[in-house]
Amino acid sequence: MAAVGVSKHFGATTALSDVTMRIAPGETHALVGRNGAGKSTLVSLLTGLHRPDGGEIRFGGEPAPPAADRGAWRRRVACVFQRSTIIPTLTVAENLFLNRQSEGGPIRWGALRRRAGQLLEEYGVGVDPGAPAADLGVEQRQLVEIARALSQGARFIILDEPTARLDAAAIDRLFARLRGLAASGVTMLFISHHLQEVYTVCDTVTVLRDARWILTRPVADIGHDDLVAAMTGEAVGLTDVARRPPRDASVPAALRIDGLALDGAYEPLTLEVKAGEIVGVTGSGSSGKVSLAETVGGLRRASAGTVSVGGATVGAGVPAALRAGIGLVPQDRHREGLVPLLSVGENATMPIADRLGPAGMILPGRRRAAAQAAIERYDIRTEGPDAPVASLSGGNAQKVVLARATAREPKVLVLINPTAGVDVRSKESLLGAVRAAADAGTGVLMVSDELDDLRHCDRVLVMFHGRVTTELQAGWSDTEVVAAVEGVSA
Amino acid sequence: STTDKPGGSSTGGAGAPIAVDLPRADSDFWNSYAKYIPQYAKEANLNLMTPTNSQNDIAKLVANTQALTSQGAKAIVMAPQDTGAIATTLNTLEQKKIPVVTVDTRPDKGNVYMVVRADNRAYGQKACEYLGQKLGGKGKVVEFQGSLSSVNGRDRSEAFAECMQQKYPGITVFAEPTEWEGAKASAALQTRLAQHPDINGIYMQAGGVFLAPTLQLLRSKNLLVPPTDSKHIFIVSNDGIPQEFDAIRKGEIDATVSQPADLYAKYALFYAKAAVDGKKFEPGKTDHDSTIVQVREGVLEDQLPAPLVTKDNVDDKALWGNQIGK
Amino acid sequence: MTTTVTAPAPARRAVPLARLRDLALVPAIVALLVVGALIDPVFLSRANLVNVLQQQTELSLLVLGETLILIGGRFDLSLESTVGLAPALGVALVIPAASHGIGTEWATALAVPICLLVGILIGALNGVLILRFGLSAFIVTLGMLITLRGVQIGITGGQSLFDLPPSVTYLGNTIWLGVPLSVWLCVVVFAAGIAALGWFRQGRAVYAIGGNADAARAAGIRTDRVMYVVFMIAGLLAALAGLLMAGRLGSIASNQGSQMIFQVFAAAVIGGVSMNGGKGTLFGALCGVLVLGLVSNILTLAGVSAQWIQAVYGLVILVALVLARLTTGKSQDS
Amino acid sequence: MTTTVTAPAPARRAVPLARLRDLALVPAIVALLVVGALIDPVFLSRANLVNVLQQQTELSLLVLGETLILIGGRFDLSLESTVGLAPALGVALVIPAASHGIGTEWATALAVPICLLVGILIGALNGVLILRFGLSAFIVTLGMLITLRGVQIGITGGQSLFDLPPSVTYLGNTIWLGVPLSVWLCVVVFAAGIAALGWFRQGRAVYAIGGNADAARAAGIRTDRVMYVVFMIAGLLAALAGLLMAGRLGSIASNQGSQMIFQVFAAAVIGGVSMNGGKGTLFGALCGVLVLGLVSNILTLAGVSAQWIQAVYGLVILVALVLARLTTGKSQDS
Ligand SMILES: Nc1ncnc2c1ncn2[C@@H]1O[C@H](COP(=O)(O)OP(=O)(O)OP(=O)(O)O)[C@@H](O)[C@H]1O
Ligand SMILES: Nc1ncnc2c1ncn2[C@@H]1O[C@H](COP(=O)(O)OP(=O)(O)OP(=O)(O)O)[C@@H](O)[C@H]1O
Ligand SMILES: [Mg+2]
Numbered sequence A: 001m002a003a004v005g006v007s008k009h010f011g012a013t014t015a016l017s018d019v020t021m022r023i024a025p026g027e028t029h030a031l032v033g034r035n036g037a038g039k040s041t042l043v044s045l046l047t048g049l050h051r052p053d054g055g056e057i058r059f060g061g062e063p064a065p066p067a068a069d070r071g072a073w074r075r076r077v078a079c080v081f082q083r084s085t086i087i088p089t090l091t092v093a094e095n096l097f098l099n100r101q102s103e104g105g106p107i108r109w110g111a112l113r114r115r116a117g118q119l120l121e122e123y124g125v126g127v128d129p130g131a132p133a134a135d136l137g138v139e140q141r142q143l144v145e146i147a148r149a150l151s152q153g154a155r156f157i158i159l160d161e162p163t164a165r166l167d168a169a170a171i172d173r174l175f176a177r178l179r180g181l182a183a184s185g186v187t188m189l190f191i192s193h194h195l196q197e198v199y200t201v202c203d204t205v206t207v208l209r210d211a212r213w214i215l216t217r218p219v220a221d222i223g224h225d226d227l228v229a230a231m232t233g234e235a236v237g238l239t240d241v242a243r244r245p246p247r248d249a250s251v252p253a254a255l256r257i258d259g260l261a262l263d264g265a266y267e268p269l270t271l272e273v274k275a276g277e278i279v280g281v282t283g284s285g286s287s288g289k290v291s292l293a294e295t296v297g298g299l300r301r302a303s304a305g306t307v308s309v310g311g312a313t314v315g316a317g318v319p320a321a322l323r324a325g326i327g328l329v330p331q332d333r334h335r336e337g338l339v340p341l342l343s344v345g346e347n348a349t350m351p352i353a354d355r356l357g358p359a360g361m362i363l364p365g366r367r368r369a370a371a372q373a374a375i376e377r378y379d380i381r382t383e384g385p386d387a388p389v390a391s392l393s394g395g396n397a398q399k400v401v402l403a404r405a406t407a408r409e410p411k412v413l414v415l416i417n418p419t420a421g422v423d424v425r426s427k428e429s430l431l432g433a434v435r436a437a438a439d440a441g442t443g444v445l446m447v448s449d450e451l452d453d454l455r456h457c458d459r460v461l462v463m464f465h466g467r468v469t470t471e472l473q474a475g476w477s478d479t480e481v482v483a484a485v486e487g488v489s490a
Numbered sequence B: 001s002t003t004d005k006p007g008g009s010s011t012g013g014a015g016a017p018i019a020v021d022l023p024r025a026d027s028d029f030w031n032s033y034a035k036y037i038p039q040y041a042k043e044a045n046l047n048l049m050t051p052t053n054s055q056n057d058i059a060k061l062v063a064n065t066q067a068l069t070s071q072g073a074k075a076i077v078m079a080p081q082d083t084g085a086i087a088t089t090l091n092t093l094e095q096k097k098i099p100v101v102t103v104d105t106r107p108d109k110g111n112v113y114m115v116v117r118a119d120n121r122a123y124g125q126k127a128c129e130y131l132g133q134k135l136g137g138k139g140k141v142v143e144f145q146g147s148l149s150s151v152n153g154r155d156r157s158e159a160f161a162e163c164m165q166q167k168y169p170g171i172t173v174f175a176e177p178t179e180w181e182g183a184k185a186s187a188a189l190q191t192r193l194a195q196h197p198d199i200n201g202i203y204m205q206a207g208g209v210f211l212a213p214t215l216q217l218l219r220s221k222n223l224l225v226p227p228t229d230s231k232h233i234f235i236v237s238n239d240g241i242p243q244e245f246d247a248i249r250k251g252e253i254d255a256t257v258s259q260p261a262d263l264y265a266k267y268a269l270f271y272a273k274a275a276v277d278g279k280k281f282e283p284g285k286t287d288h289d290s291t292i293v294q295v296r297e298g299v300l301e302d303q304l305p306a307p308l309v310t311k312d313n314v315d316d317k318a319l320w321g322n323q324i325g326k
Numbered sequence C, D: 001m002t003t004t005v006t007a008p009a010p011a012r013r014a015v016p017l018a019r020l021r022d023l024a025l026v027p028a029i030v031a032l033l034v035v036g037a038l039i040d041p042v043f044l045s046r047a048n049l050v051n052v053l054q055q056q057t058e059l060s061l062l063v064l065g066e067t068l069i070l071i072g073g074r075f076d077l078s079l080e081s082t083v084g085l086a087p088a089l090g091v092a093l094v095i096p097a098a099s100h101g102i103g104t105e106w107a108t109a110l111a112v113p114i115c116l117l118v119g120i121l122i123g124a125l126n127g128v129l130i131l132r133f134g135l136s137a138f139i140v141t142l143g144m145l146i147t148l149r150g151v152q153i154g155i156t157g158g159q160s161l162f163d164l165p166p167s168v169t170y171l172g173n174t175i176w177l178g179v180p181l182s183v184w185l186c187v188v189v190f191a192a193g194i195a196a197l198g199w200f201r202q203g204r205a206v207y208a209i210g211g212n213a214d215a216a217r218a219a220g221i222r223t224d225r226v227m228y229v230v231f232m233i234a235g236l237l238a239a240l241a242g243l244l245m246a247g248r249l250g251s252i253a254s255n256q257g258s259q260m261i262f263q264v265f266a267a268a269v270i271g272g273v274s275m276n277g278g279k280g281t282l283f284g285a286l287c288g289v290l291v292l293g294l295v296s297n298i299l300t301l302a303g304v305s306a307q308w309i310q311a312v313y314g315l316v317i318l319v320a321l322v323l324a325r326l327t328t329g330k331s332q333d334s
């Protein structure tokens, strides 16, 4: 499998420029790079969804099949795309076997569902194969996509950030399976922003930067810091997370949650986040952590209890939450985060639209200035404030969401998986921005599955089946968290 | 042809340009009228501008009128299907001293030089009397009403209903709204026949749209039988197109009111020319078997004869439906 | 790391909403049958019910075509013009000029094949403009709606065509076993459609394309090719509907089919087909057609005055919608 | 490991496609002006151009309302019935029964306020059914389209109302500085609309809602409230259009506005407004209105035969679309 000198442009954007990459049969090859480096674009060329503007794709020495012959492409390569390719209106079973429901002849739905049930069980996805895919959570969707790609029997499999939405247990299960596949001679291309994972599962690594190929090496030959340097173009290593000074007990509470509950999601919960404090919340899928954050952010209406900021009770709804000084980074940037057709600037400044001019007016100059400030502050890679946000890569889009959440200089910041799909460097700057906000006195409630995120927290709450079961002070070990998340006492 | 020189004369005649707006292009009756216009214009050696067509849309009619005026029309012949909405346009034209002849319909408001029209109330009346007489004053009659928003449909419906009520109270009338659509009429008749298999009369307010669907339905129900059969349904139509005459000859329908497409065209142009020439008319009998009546101040109406055609006079050469090929 | 794997979240068997939505109109149909029977005993007579069915055959074919296109996430307004143009062209090419033919006078046996071919070609043309040129389906088919009707008027000079060859009137005018052939035809076509959409890959592909075209393409579905076929099938069905109508009415008016497209969409959407693609079934759409047919039949039987009939009709549709909403409890999409 | 830092990919300034798309129709308009002038010198006369503008005023108001709704990701077919019902109700309540009034004979000064209020109420009713009950906008407004027209026919018995009080005819019938008041009115309303959509919070909110309603809600926009207002504004504009039309035509026909909705959508979509929400501008929509008006004016002046005029009209629209596609190079959405 090889890409030889491929280039790809989207309008004025160069997504790939003269990239050559060869993947030897049977190897597990990692592809890393910062957000917008062109990884997903390369995937779309390798899967035949886009045609390269220059260069060519070859499989085992032969030229790639014609673009129209999707069947031939699918026999050569299976892929878990970064963007969901689940069709929400169809059932889980049909999504798993899309376009191969039967070998010609009528579809036998019963048999199909049974096959789907078996497949789901293998991957530990506890969903009814007959349920519409629209009912699945983000994580379940991701698992269904993985199960679909791995079950197609292709000898070459691409996984574009498969782990960005999975919890630790699911990632472990996935890796076990990948090792099995690799042992049986399947070739894999693995994309992730968790460099740890690259070292765990891959043999070789290729780095892309700014649409160009930078290097290809066996993973054993390249250290973590060198890898990061190749990705970022700066020869500096990652620093360890600095411990935050302990909070003064007399600091007032920024956020108070009093007996807050949502039927079916989590049970009455009381919690205080002090000004300047970062509180992490984690838990397995369906532990209720996301619902909790969404209630605080105003996206959901609590069935009992109150939320108060600076002593004043917050009403229901997002506008009330915003007014009270709560900023929210929602879970799914595609669904609740961004308006794809609008510009970066407009998305980033949406909550402060009332401050950009007199009498409800929005002065374009002021908006551009505000947006430019946010772009610089969060290091958003974009053509400028007027570029449509749909043209950003995943990680940069996530930064726009964070910029939006902090636009009003909130007293309380609620984050849900804020670094999902964000590259190492950006992750650092993102979390740095969160810390800076906290240092300036904002109370932060961060819901995350990622230990890297949680390391920035002053304390971490672990939820299990709708209840906080464990509270860990800074200095916890990874195993403690994992054990608590899985519901076994450490 | 589609590219006649605009504003020029397509008939090559002399004199002031006369404009004609056709009301629609999708009905047999009006298409016949459209064919007669250039023919009579040539005969009378008029300077006829290329006719416009307002496609049954009052907004288009207004737009066309404005365009024709800009192009220098000295008289306009039109047939506003919506008789209320033309008032303002008529006022404007009056101010510009451009005389208007309306054909088939009489504007509710505003002045015109002449209305060339057959008496639509008389249509309804004639149909009612014919049916009442044939049915002997009792039975069940289905009436396909035209659109309520057209004055002709309303006149025919009202006259038919009044006459039936007064003269033949023994006859039950089912008035079916059709919006001038054959498919609606067919569905309504089919339903009504299921409900009342003993229906023995039909009045169709427009043969052009209702004739074929009605015959087809009756044929499939084996109800298309000669008048001698007791199951015969008496059918009176309206328009006078050749297909109706054929059906009368075959005994499939019994009568139709011939709406004179040829005379409409002929006298519309006649009055338009007279207007340009500055002639004046008075109420009273004319030289062509008709009467001019003053319907209100400022509006004269020449009510052309609309003969009832039955088996007896269906072959009359004078009928316009016998003069054109099908 | 050892963990006792927590039991997967209880996979509560989701109520098959799609199924429920499908049946949402059944109570409405039953209610209409009861109301009809109360208003006039004739309503439930075999003859009347057969009439209702026959009157809806043409609409139902159009709805079938439109439903396929809607499920595939597209849109076709031009079907109503195809209903007129296809048979008009088929007939005009074979009848003598004296009967308003074009004058070619081809063999009469060709009328029906030409008609169907014209339907397919129109569908293909829509497909080219929408899929190949990337034009908006709404505006392309709106343009086609106007153009095709205009072409029909141009060819026939606005006249109705009366002298139809028997092959053209046959379909819409024949009775088999006491039921019109057109009704049998619809039953067969719908059965085939339901089977294809429910149990065959090409049918499921239409759902996938409407649900998420990118995902469908990624899964190896030749989305454009499938949609071309769908557009052509819809054109074919519209031409067939035109034939049925020509046969039933014994002539082809130059406005044949005009105004039907609103009814087509009303039936499909009342029947639970989403305007956003990927959702809906032919059975639901068929129920929608029946509801519309029953409502107008009942209003005719009840003798609602011409003055108010339209208001009542519209209101009944609105109420039917609200009821469908309350029975399924599912919010509809924009 | 050493890497030479590669320069960041040159961020060439992207062509502002949205801007380009907006102007896509300007060449078409220029071309039409040239063609018109060649066909008949009368075309470029002040009187003719003013006529074209005046004839399009009502359509343009409807297009404004519809464009707002479309940008917000919804749909309203019922506007064309509002054009008839709102002024009809306003007038029928004040004129004597002898002139086909209802018989209430309220003060004539109330006619215009009632008319506008009816428009707003209809918009609000659409809003309730769509936003509150979660019904499909397409089908709700289709039902409303039929029902409202039916109510108008019911109230007036299908008769035109022609004894209009002067307050009603004033707007559509007055000339200021040689240009009809209705044209001035449209200019003002469009200028306000363009400003609101481009530079005001509430206007931008409509784009956000149409682009992604969930994201808009998460960003603190009161999506339902904004859309209620949009529906009411559209209803108000439709009522205003009805007043203009009543004034221009001097009466209110029972089918006033009927068939306009197709034109409304054609103008909006030709003008680059997306049926999927979030995209389009009022300036583009206005250009669409002008194109339609110029095309019909030119076809009339050119004296295209009645038989073929509709086909030519449809074809011209299709060609305009393809040209718009080629100039912007952007694929349109379904
Ligand atoms: N369809 C598109 N239209 C316009 N620009 C695009 C498109 N797809 C990608 N791009 C641009 O191409 C560049 C590469 O994007 P790509 O998605 O390949 O990045 P990536 O390496 O996968 O990033 P991430 O880690 O965030 O997923 C980015 O600048 C992106 O904005
Ligand atoms: N509004 C609601 N009404 C009823 N049940 C709900 C509601 N919201 C969430 N749930 C249920 O509550 C449980 C917890 O949901 P939640 O999304 O908070 O989990 P989570 O920990 O965020 O999981 P994940 O990591 O998959 O996002 C799930 O079973 C979900 O189906
Ligand atoms: Mg990517």
Ligand SMILES: [Mg+2]
Pocket: A137, A138, A286, A290, A291
């Ligand atoms: Mg969740």
